[in-house]
Amino acid sequence: MKPIKNPEEPLAIWSGQDYIAGEIHPSVTAIIRSGGCSWNRCKICQYRHERFSGIKGDELTRLMYAQIQRLKEQIEKINPHVVKVYTSGSFFDPLEVPKEIQDHLIELVKGKTLIVESRCEYIDAEQISRYVSHIKEGGEAGNIYVAIGLETTSDKIREKCIDKGLQYSDYLKTSEVIHKAGGKVKTYLLHKPPYLTEREAYDDMITSIQNIMPSTDLISMNPCTVQRNTHLETLWKRQAYRPPYLWSVASILAKSPAHVTCDPIGGGQARGPHNCGSCDGMILDAIKDYNLNADQELMLSVMEMDCTCKNEWEYVMSQERSWSMPLTR
Amino acid sequence: MKPIKNPEEPLAIWSGQDYIAGEIHPSVTAIIRSGGCSWNRCKICQYRHERFSGIKGDELTRLMYAQIQRLKEQIEKINPHVVKVYTSGSFFDPLEVPKEIQDHLIELVKGKTLIVESRCEYIDAEQISRYVSHIKEGGEAGNIYVAIGLETTSDKIREKCIDKGLQYSDYLKTSEVIHKAGGKVKTYLLHKPPYLTEREAYDDMITSIQNIMPSTDLISMNPCTVQRNTHLETLWKRQAYRPPYLWSVASILAKSPAHVTCDPIGGGQARGPHNCGSCDGMILDAIKDYNLNADQELMLSVMEMDCTCKNEWEYVMSQERSWSMPLTR
């Protein structure tokens, strides 16, 4: 194990803008190193390498507290409406994020919109409603969004392709719990985990979006990226995986009955969602715009553009089979 | 130099039948080892290896006399009408065939038809008429045929392709000399010396036969064969020569305005005149019959037969060029 550099700094922290409920708000995002996801089995996840390994209890609290201090400075400086704190795991898992840290963070975001992520099993009605009321103490505009990595509404795909240890029914229950507790739900979908054809992955997203619309307040779709030291990377190196085409990503966004935000990490690169290399930039730009303006016309117009690789994508969409895939790299 | 085996025996001696002037006659043929051809330069000739090398004068006379004795025995046994004595050179060259041997042979064939061969330069009017009258002493039916290796009536071809050291005009003069002396003329033609396309060789024979008809009493066409230790063999080994097709041979015989005898030595073999191997035997048999019966219908019917190689021959006949030959092996 390499020693962690700067353990008292967040893994990343930045300010930007977020489109929530029809409006664009200034935001601060912090990726916080935590005790680590307890599940830690997803085939596509690299974050298990970005945890405090073997550090627990008071020392963990101290190091996370230090990171939160940096966030605090940013909040004070920028005064964002939205604060997003990601631990690459479950914010509500006390082994991962000690209770003191959870409480401390809530204090910092009173009156604001807080977004944290968590697996369903750590979400407790009572705790959520307590946090909601704490936040609302700073103003009625404040709230908490709990982001859940549902990834897909297909239990079959989630089990085989991601190994997430979650059932769709758990998600539905949890969503109800959060809403009843006054919180809001953000749902992550994963576009094209391994073992799916381009078409299967596409259809899975379309179906999943339709399914979850009644249960979620925000939808974020992550086109799958090949991260280092994951099982997915092994598959990718063995030619067994190809990230989704940006055509697929754009097409899903263009077709979606709800606004779906999307940040194609590694977009245009071999390990990330990509097309042929010549049209990638244009599509990535359009997606970035769409994230903020929710203008679906934009995505529709992207799909009307042409590129030499579009025929290839259409062919892959129609002809790639479970027993003959991936057809391209 | 290997020592010669059985120097007192002819190289070969056999009896058979010959078609001369419309009739079939019993014949004896002897190939006699002599002092050797003085010219000795023809590209296609191997006989220079079948001579008494370095043996001259009395010893040569003795050895040739011994061979003639064997011929005498045959003549006495069979009493043929025709006697053919070949020395692979010039019977009338005294350095090759000593005068005593010439005279001795004449004695043996009185009243018969003697055929000997000679280059033109050794043919002398006086000598011929003396020999003619000697032979006729044995009966008016007796005569002497002097066989001349004209090979072709084209001086150009004879010079370039054979290096014979003979002009057509010499031949014409000599033929007149022989006829005036009361002798008869047999003319050898060589079908397809090197450096000629199949067509050029074919045309050369057709022309030559037409040209010599007034000057000769018998015509014998030899389809060229690759004999060992000749310049022709060198060319053949370098793929630069292909013996004539039997189709060409048959076609010439079928078209010839005079009866032309023909003995395709090595017929059907790689070194001799040949076709594809499957039709060779049939054509060779037909030629053998035609030699004796002069039935040109037979040769015409051969040319109406078919074989897989006939297309190839026709193609070679029409398309082989001086700068792109031989096309086949």
Added chain:
Amino acid sequence: MKGVEILSRDGTARYGRLTVDDTILNFPSATDTTRLFPALNTRSGTNIPPIEDPDFVSRFLIRDGEQPIPLHIHAPVNIQSGDTVITPNWHTLLSRPRDFCQLLDQLKASTPPDTCWYLPGAALPENAAILVHAGFDLFDYIATDLATTQEKFCLPDGQYPEKVMEEGLCSCQGCLSGDLLLHNRIALDQELARIGRRIRDGTFREFLEGRCRTKPEFVSIMRHIDKSDRMEQYCPVSRTVPFLATSGDSIHRVEVRRFADRLVERYIPPVADVAVLIPCSAKKPYSLSQSHRKFSQAIGRRAHELIMTSPLGLVPRDLELCYPAAAYDVPVTGYWDHEERYQITNTLVRYFTRHPYRRVIAHLDGDARIIAQDAADQAGFEIEFTCETDRLTDPASLQALSEALSGERKVKSHLVRGMISFQFGYDLKAPNLEVKGSYPEQVVKRGRNLYFSTDPAHGLIRPTFEGWSLIETGYRVYIDEFVPQGDILAPGVIDADPVIRPGDEVLVIGDKAMTTGRAVMSADEMIRSSRGVAVRVRKVKKLDGQ
């Protein structure tokens, strides 16, 4: 109705017939497999990569009981003769030649030979030959159609940009009508048709030698397969066509390795304590060449004649008719590369270590001479050289060769014993056999009984029933209680000597009859197959009263 019959083999490549319901298809070929096998359309969500861990495979592999049956190294399944199998997603293995070959060998070993192997999504004109060589039979148009969408013009020598379509590189229907998809499919069909023709002609390997040069991976696959036991099993013992050694890979062919191994391990040389090494000739069999006539004349049977040659290494005179000694042709430039030198030296060392001679005379020049000297040094024997001028066939050199042998006794020739030991691994000890006929067509008789004849077209000895009675063991095929009508079919075979390879002369033994003939399959294939001719029968002898 389903069925698979292998009609011809050339090494690991096969030509055959697939029957699916009313459709009859000769393979290798490409087709719309989803039409032929509708089950393929209902297999969405079934993806398993070829390299996945056993646990994942056992949890997620789905079997629908339909054809084609998916194969996976971690999912053993009982495959029947006549089944069509599919290797899902194996096109992704093509860039990993070692894995591709190793996994394929494993799968092939556990599957009956008379099955049809479908490799999806992989076939292109450029790789069809190597895929068929690997043992695949059935393909689809997925890869060619994909190439079409990528504006690639496919040919057996690789892919070109679509624009070349106007340059006359091809003039198929697709090219004439500007239809790239059609061209690419036709190009694949044509290539597969050529491959099928080559397999039936026994010249597929020579074809592959050229085809595989398009991509380094293809060469790697060929080299891996050359080293495999599977290729040794399937490689025929003889062919009636030339064996062209046109690349450095030829020396690693099974035929060459097998020749050397049999030379060292099986062959029994005549009783001779002097050996003469002479060079090969272009003409085969060597002894019909002018140079060999001269050598043999100079040697005058006073030594055992051994021909040194690439790629075979060493061919004793009495094995010169054996395949591929009489069938090979090789580019000659005068340079022997170091791989040739190494392999040939190795064969010489093995031979001379196994069969020491009192004297070894090398009538060789150039690199051949160096190789012989190397071998002598390594094997630890003295070698005498007899080339006096720069031409081995010069009278002076021949004279020197002859003089070197003066006083040596004549070696008793024994064509039959040598060839039989080589071909059957059996030491024939039958006295008074006479060899007759005009070389290379020879018959072996005793009195009026015919025992063996040479088969120069195949480079084999053909035993009669009497001949087989002298070869007491080996090369037997056992059949059930029936009198064969025509050829012996695979289902009729109960057992077979494991050494039997395609092309071998065999004796078929059953309760009701004995049969002589030539094996069409290897022993392994005869035993594991349920269809196809196992032995081409020459003669049948009913066994009375049994």
Added chain:
Amino acid sequence: MKGVEILSRDGTARYGRLTVDDTILNFPSATDTTRLFPALNTRSGTNIPPIEDPDFVSRFLIRDGEQPIPLHIHAPVNIQSGDTVITPNWHTLLSRPRDFCQLLDQLKASTPPDTCWYLPGAALPENAAILVHAGFDLFDYIATDLATTQEKFCLPDGQYPEKVMEEGLCSCQGCLSGDLLLHNRIALDQELARIGRRIRDGTFREFLEGRCRTKPEFVSIMRHIDKSDRMEQYCPVSRTVPFLATSGDSIHRVEVRRFADRLVERYIPPVADVAVLIPCSAKKPYSLSQSHRKFSQAIGRRAHELIMTSPLGLVPRDLELCYPAAAYDVPVTGYWDHEERYQITNTLVRYFTRHPYRRVIAHLDGDARIIAQDAADQAGFEIEFTCETDRLTDPASLQALSEALSGERKVKSHLVRGMISFQFGYDLKAPNLEVKGSYPEQVVKRGRNLYFSTDPAHGLIRPTFEGWSLIETGYRVYIDEFVPQGDILAPGVIDADPVIRPGDEVLVIGDKAMTTGRAVMSADEMIRSSRGVAVRVRKVKKLDGQ
């Protein structure tokens, strides 16, 4: 009107344009030559075999002064640029590869390069590639038509019996209409069109590697040509396409030999007394691969990194961009054949003899390790091995490598000097040059002046005028008194450094202007040609006041 222009070259093969009266023909191609050159119809009785003695030739060779002009080794004739020449009856030489190549080299040496070479009666789909490779441009349909009369179905991989026409091996117009003659002609046309495309793409050799395997003679011809000076002259210094080493013959390619020769004879290594031998990587340039990142990290610039590889032998880190080091791909099986071992050992011995190091560390395994040890033994130096486990990239092995270098001083890198010495045979002694840019795209500057840039696509260094001012000699082309408009054409070239090969960076010098650019021809061809682009111009600088 007649004219010949060579538009592209790939080694000794050419693509060009022939003008005869109104007819314009791109070659290589086949045509009815008797229509193009009516004089051919009047040359009956002119036969002279290619191997005839000088006396016969001098007596019987007939010249009619018409095109195509017959060539014979014993009949020197003055050929002009733009002429079409014929090598009469040379189809008969194809079975004698040594003579064929030797005589052709002789004729080619005495004939201007920009002539069109007509080989009559020879071309078939199976031999077209090797004939074009030999340097022939123009062909006829005589051989294909002859094959038609012989009921042969011609394809690039050989001849088949006519009956295969029904089997779908081809689907050209001829095949569709059952016209064998048409098929055979189309097959030849197609093959020549493919060859022309390959020449223009610079991938002809890779094509030939496959095509030549059809007959041993073709391989012999290729091998003879590989060894010839002519091939060395015509073989380009760089290509922008992969260099596929897909057969044992690849190691004998001029590119490989030239790389080794320049490595030993030209290349100036950085000042370092420790060298580390490491294996190659599939990814090129090596330093972008994961394994090389690890090696370089462990080495930490404390040694000169030398990559051992087949077929190139040895590639110093600072030459890894040089063609074909960054362009080759080779089948990997783990087995290094003995010819590879021999050639690579040889290169290592030559290199280390020329450039001795205080320490040579080999971070190698398997056969590569054995080769390094052999080379060390032969060159007489000690070698240290640092592979601790069975994987060179294991932490333990990398650790051992790093520790072996502890205490060694850092080597000063000098990309430019190494590449320039290798490319131009010149020792650049210019201080204070700075290398900038993101590898492999590098520029060499001093202050704001640009001297050189790397050209990773070609594997070359590109000098600016300033750069050329630092390379004081060599690679100059001299032209007449004119200011080039566009590219430099061959007739404008007065002289050229004989070392120039196609693809070389050159400095063009004239009285009125200087030019930087890339040679399209070798020096020899520039000087002897009257048509065609000699130098592709990059920049022109007018010389004032002259």
